[in-house]
Amino acid sequence: MVTGNKPLGSWLxxxxxxxxxxxxLAAGTIMVTRLPDAQAQAPKQQPQQQPPAxxxxxxxxxxxxxxxxxxxLALDQANKTGNYTVLRDLGAPDFQANSAAxxxxxxxxxxxxxxxxxxxxxxDPQLTLLxxxxxxxxxxMAGFFPSVPTQVNFELLYAPVGGRWRLFGLSVSFGQAxxxxxxxxxxxxxxxxxxxGKTPQAQTPPSAAPKSSGQPKQ
Numbered sequence: 001m002v003t004g005n006k007p008l009g010s011w012l013x014x015x016x017x018x019x020x021x022x023x024x025l026a027a028g029t030i031m032v033t034r035l036p037d038a039q040a041q042a043p044k045q046q047p048q049q050q051p052p053a054x055x056x057x058x059x060x061x062x063x064x065x066x067x068x069x070x071x072x073l074a075l076d077q078a079n080k081t082g083n084y085t086v087l088r089d090l091g092a093p094d095f096q097a098n099s100a101a102x103x104x105x106x107x108x109x110x111x112x113x114x115x116x117x118x119x120x121x122x123x124d125p126q127l128t129l130l131x132x133x134x135x136x137x138x139x140x141m142a143g144f145f146p147s148v149p150t151q152v153n154f155e156l157l158y159a160p161v162g163g164r165w166r167l168f169g170l171s172v173s174f175g176q177a178x179x180x181x182x183x184x185x186x187x188x189x190x191x192x193x194x195x196x197g198k199t200p201q202a203q204t205p206p207s208a209a210p211k212s213s214g215q216p217k218q
Contacts, residue, residue: 051135052135054132054133054134054135054140055132055133056130056131056132056133057130057131057132057133057139057141059131059139059165064127064131064141065124065125067156067158067165068120068125068141068143068154068156069120069121070090071090071156071167071170072117072120072152072154072172073117073118073120073121074086074087074090075087075107075117075170075172076115076116076117076118076120078103078104078107079107079110079111079115079117080111082104082111083100084100084101084103084104084107085100087103087167088100088103090166090167091166091167091168092158092159092161092166092167092168093161094159094168095166095167095168095169110172115174117152117172119145119147119152120145120147120152123145123146123147125143125144125145125154126143126144126145126146127141127142127143128142128143128144129141129142129143129155137159137160138157138158138159138168139157139158139159139160139165140155140156140157140158141155141156142154142155142156150174150175151174151175152172152174153172153173153174153175154170154171154172154173155170155171156169156170156171157169157170
């Protein structure tokens with residue numbers, strides 16, 4: 001996933017290898033696209049049914065925070081050490097289809113930029129997409145950490161494996177911190193009040209003042 005003019009984010013979405021193909025778009029960015037099959041190419045006799053709409057995930061706030069922090073802190077440690085084994089082991093089987101060396105290639109740009117994600121351990125995220133279950137059973141959520149000076153944006157996917165949510169895909173990008181409120185204009189002092197009963201005298205501009213000859217008048 002790319003934001004802005006510079007591809008700072010790293011997108012990883014892994015699905016069944018026999019039905020999908022990986023397309024490299026840019027450094028640190030990959031996408032997975034489904035290959036068309038014979039059934040998809042054949043004309044449809046029946047009207048295509050709409051996939052079921054996503055439904056809210058049955059998970060409490062503490063569970064959400066644990067998943068988000070566990071994933072991003074594992075990515076942070078991997079970027080700092082160059083060892084992506086732990087991040088890989090946290091993933092679902094489809095995620096683990098990538099070797100640690102492949103993950104190192106995907107997140108190479110973040111290592112070169114010395115990205116620091118340690119702040120996610122103490123800052124609460126703000127969710128822009130509450131956890132929801134997609135039609136394929138994958139749980140999806142998105143949000144950001146409003147840290148300074150860089151805001152950490154994330155989108156995370158989890159698959160149910162053995163009664164637990166395991167990492168299925170992640171996208172992490174970076175942007176400016178949340179905008180601050182504009183500063184009020186400087187206060188302007190009101191003109192001094194004139195004494196009552198007196199008419200203010202016009203001031204002679206300096207350029208119109210008579211020149212002195214330098215000699216005192218006799």
